[in-house]
Amino acid sequence: MNATDTQTSDRIVSRKDPRYEVVLYKHVGVDGAWTLDYYRRHGGYEAARKALLEMTPDGVVDEMKASGLRGRGGAGFPTGVKWSFMPKNTGKQHFIVCNADESEPGSCKDRYLLEDDPHQLIEGMLIGGYAIGATIGVLYIRGEYYLALKRLENAIREAREHGILGKGVMGSDFDFDIILHRGAGAYICGEETALMNSFEGRRANPRLKPPFPAGAGVYGLPTTINNVTTLASAVHIIARGADWYNTYGTDDSRGIHHVELSGPFNRRGVFEVPMGITYREVIYDLGQGPSEPAKAFIPGGTSCPPFPFTDEFLDTPMEYSSVAKKGSMLGTGGIILIPQSKCIVDTMYNITRFYAHESCGKCTPCREGVATWMPRIFQKLLAGIGTPDDVALLEDLAGGLRGTAFCPLADSCIVPVLTSLKYWRDEYDYLAHHGRPMYPTQDRWQA
Amino acid sequence: MIPLDTLPPFFADKQEVVAEILSRYPDYGRRSAVMPLLWEVQRAERHISDARIAEIADIVGMRATEVKGVMSFYSTYHDNPIGKFHLQVCATISCSLAGSDSMYDWLVNELGIVNGETDRDGYFSLQKVECVGSCTTGPVLQVNDTYYELVSRSRLEELIRALRTGVMPEPWPARSGDKAGLSEEPAA
Secondary structure, three states, X not given: OHHHHHHOOOOEOOOOOOOOOOOOOOOOOOOOOOXXXXXXXXXXXXXXXXXXXXXXXXXXXXXXXXXOOEOOOOOOOEHHHHHHOOOOOOOOOOEEEEEEOOOOOOOOHHHHHHHHOHHHHHHHHHHHHHHHOOOEEEEEEOOOOHHHXXXXXXXXXXXXXXXXXXXXXXXXXXXXXXXXXXXOOOXXXXXXHHHHHHHOOOOOOOOOOOOOOOOOOHHHOOEEEEEHHHHHHHHHHHHHOHHHHOXXXXXXXXXXXXXXXXXXXXXXXXXXXXXXXXXXXXXXHHOOOEOOOEEEEEOOOOOOOOEEOOHHHHOOEOOHHHHHHXXXXXXXXXXXXXXXXXXXXXXXXXXXXXXXXXXOOOOHHHHHHHHHHHHHHHHHHHOOOOOHHHHHHHHHHHHHHOOOOOOOHHHHHHHHHHHHHHHOHHHHHHHHHHOOOOOOOOOOOOO | OOOHHHOOOOOOOOHHHHHHHHHOOOHHHHHHHHHHXXXXXXXXXXXXXXXXXXXXXXXXXXXXXXXXXXXXXXXXXXXXXXXXXXXXXXXXXXXXXOOHHHHHHHHHHHHOOOOOOEOOOOOEEEEEEOOOOOHXXXXXXXXXXXXXXXXXXXXXXXXXXXHHOOOOOOOOOOOOEHHHXXXXXXXX
């Protein structure tokens, strides 16, 4: 912790640093930024050209490793290391899959990249495909992102017409094309093996690991799967170098991330931030502070346990280790502010209901625990007919389920619920004793 | 209603569409075509009947129960016909904090249908959905494939009025943060 603190002084960890610039989101929000013409006029596809014509695949992987980039889909696995897991000279078809099934509640950073800057993602997939020897890219986009789907269809068509996708990409001897595949509404498809099952036309149940995707992924062939923002980051890392990328962030967590501010902020929105920025700066400078007294904030999407809205947590830097030490996760950067006046039991029921709806039903702890009994206990409490025993049962059930499910979905629900019991037990007890919440439901809809 | 066995096949006169969809995937990945084929039917017929399931099963070489298994896994393929305008209210926490619970209640009152129902004329249907990735611009109402964000009560009244006349208005601009161009305008 101390070592990190002292070594970050020369790095950019604040939006207020004069060296700070918006990188991945530079063209987001600009009308027409989704066309090939616009993208090329702003230096587009130069990074791919550099990778394909001047670098070896191993050179690209090494650059990614040196950048320290960790997966921006939430899990934070080092990207370069993941790419290096791909077997060599197998003679098999390799795949690079882009996970654009963004569905973690609180998260929408990928959506704007997909809608407004689709060529940036295609370029990232090209670079990744070249690095791991994949000539086919699969872009799995969630079914609801229709505008993004149309923009991507168009961008892929443009890229094919201009020799950016197809045989001998940009005059190199590398062939690459992209299959755009539309999902149909299932959170679990964000889990990599479930996504691959879904793509293959199967029910999107997660697969047992091992084998890991690098060994047996799509159609049982070597596969690497990365998030949208991760692949878009690769474009800039290759264009400007790992050293440049390392000017952002801390030793523990390097580079650029995004925050999506939702809940009662004075200014909601998606912002690009350097790693290591504090939640205080994000909430008070970018979000311009809460618009009403706040009780808690969820630091990175609903699967990340909520933090009390206190100095200790506000001053935590956005880096993987620091957030983990405080008992949560960096996640996707989806910061959800929970106002004091919102019942925490109701909040956690909403989140539990989400995971209950999205549970795939494959394994018993998740199907019976998360998808059946946890929401029922919440419903009983919120209906005003619960007892203190029900609170104890909820805690016991969640504690017993923890770590027992087949995939991370169940824990994504269980751990935040347990955390809420740790910090706001008084609200659960009040509800159980009085039959009404400490904070009654309010109409929050704007006239 | 047309009896099942006389229902004209859906894909018979759409061989080009089928061929295009199959051509997207490698030969060994033919069954990947199942989701795009389901989408074709869902879009055209607003639901996916067992007859269509059987057709798709034939095309991709799966059993009908397998196709049904895939179809039933997802929230946006429907057993029963949805309306001409399918209203999807995001109910998850970020939108809930922005008033989506009241928005849903208002729609129930206004349209006389609840979650999962389609009205008598097949005009409106209502579905509570989970997070659609519009968290910073909630509450969001997705009408068919279009997002209407930052939906206030007055905006929703206006939107429903327009939909009743058969018009789908352009969504109002709804972006904030870096995507609103708060960063420097890129040099041309």
